[in-house]
Amino acid sequence: MIVAERKPMAEIIEMVKDCSRVLVLACRGCVTVCSAGGEREAAALASLIRLGMKKEGKTIQVIEGSLVRQCDKEYIDTIDEWKGQYDAIVSTACGVGVNFIANLRKETMVYPALNTTFFGGSAEQGIWTEQCAGCGNCVLHLTGGLCPVARCAKSLMNGPCGGSVGGRCEINKNTECIWQSIHDRLGSFGRQSQMEAIAPIRDWSTTGHGGPRKTVRADLMIS
Amino acid sequence: MSFEPKITLFSCHYASQQSCAEKGKELQQLGFPATITLVRVPCTGKVQVTTLLQAFEDGADGVYVVGCPVDGCHNVKGSVRAAKRVAAVKKALEELDVESGRIEMFHLPRGLHPEFVAAGVAMDKKIRTLGPSPFQS
Numbered sequence: 432m433i434v435a436e437r438k439p440m441a442e443i444i445e446m447v448k449d450c451s452r453v454l455v456l457a458c459r460g461c462v463t464v465c466s467a468g469g470e471r472e473a474a475a476l477a478s479l480i481r482l483g484m485k486k487e488g489k490t491i492q493v494i495e496g497s498l499v500r501q502c503d504k505e506y507i508d509t510i511d512e513w514k515g516q517y518d519a520i521v522s523t524a525c526g527v528g529v530n531f532i533a534n535l536r537k538e539t540m541v542y543p544a545l546n547t548t549f550f551g552g553s554a555e556q557g558i559w560t561e562q563c564a565g566c567g568n569c570v571l572h573l574t575g576g577l578c579p580v581a582r583c584a585k586s587l588m589n590g591p592c593g594g595s596v597g598g599r600c601e602i603n604k605n606t607e608c609i610w611q612s613i614h615d616r617l618g619s620f621g622r623q624s625q626m627e628a629i630a631p632i633r634d635w636s637t638t639g640h641g642g643p644r645k646t647v648r649a650d651l652m653i654s
Numbered sequence: 655m656s657f658e659p660k661i662t663l664f665s666c667h668y669a670s671q672q673s674c675a676e677k678g679k680e681l682q683q684l685g686f687p688a689t690i691t692l693v694r695v696p697c698t699g700k701v702q703v704t705t706l707l708q709a710f711e712d713g714a715d716g717v718y719v720v721g722c723p724v725d726g727c728h729n730v731k732g733s734v735r736a737a738k739r740v741a742a743v744k745k746a747l748e749e750l751d752v753e754s755g756r757i758e759m760f761h762l763p764r765g766l767h768p769e770f771v772a773a774g775v776a777m778d779k780k781i782r783t784l785g786p787s788p789f790q791s
Binding site: 439440441444471474475478479481482483485486 | 702703704707708710711746749750751752788789790
């Protein structure tokens, strides 16, 4: 899922300080699962906006809504349900949702309530960890399913750096050295020798260094 | 003019049993502050962040939660969950540059005991010191 966390309230209050009516718009997709921007978090944010504005001596009307997702045109279209009831939207979706609203609602000012952080999973209740960098050139078949792009601090492609000590990363002792884990995991399958193959210089153009990326599936397109 | 705070207390049935004694009069007789409005809930674990924030929106100068002891919650982890939500609201208040002491969590034993009154007296004293809520327009 896409993992995110709420921006500091001071930042959000600064965004809406000149508004008299805002729509706090939750997303029932990834950010609901990571408890950053679902209906419950949007309700808390709406309350905090009202309180924050009141503290500044201003009044603001905050209404709440939610979309199934904010990354599909069909769902963005349903924002019409609140037509005429707000000056701006405060989206609790990830950055994709904010962009989609901006793309599709030319007349609507939209503000992000979250900082979108990474593609990750729930390590345990209340803790999410980064697992994928969306680099566009997956090497997981070579690394035992563990990603060196997202999970190595230096995104190294040919084994650990000299800072790996006792299976821990030099940037943070609480972070595993993913190359140690790749070695151990490949070893458990008797495939350590895979690590002897030298990975060529990586083409990072698929990672966004060639500009915004696009996926086209002609078989799914209508026109 | 002296400031009379408005304080909202969310307490579980078990920790606030005293509020029922003597047809609800015992708390007053023991000096429980009249500034406190008690909201009894089946378990403080059910009290959401939004509920706590709503109390401030409704005009509370201070809010506190009384739940079971950490290792003796009737619902095992309800009061621990409540404490985490209180902590989340404390952080949010700090982000709004408001004193985090306006909200507190207490873990108290069930039944008739002086600590329940003492917690109320302590909150009343603290909120009087902090003054009116900055959320009052």
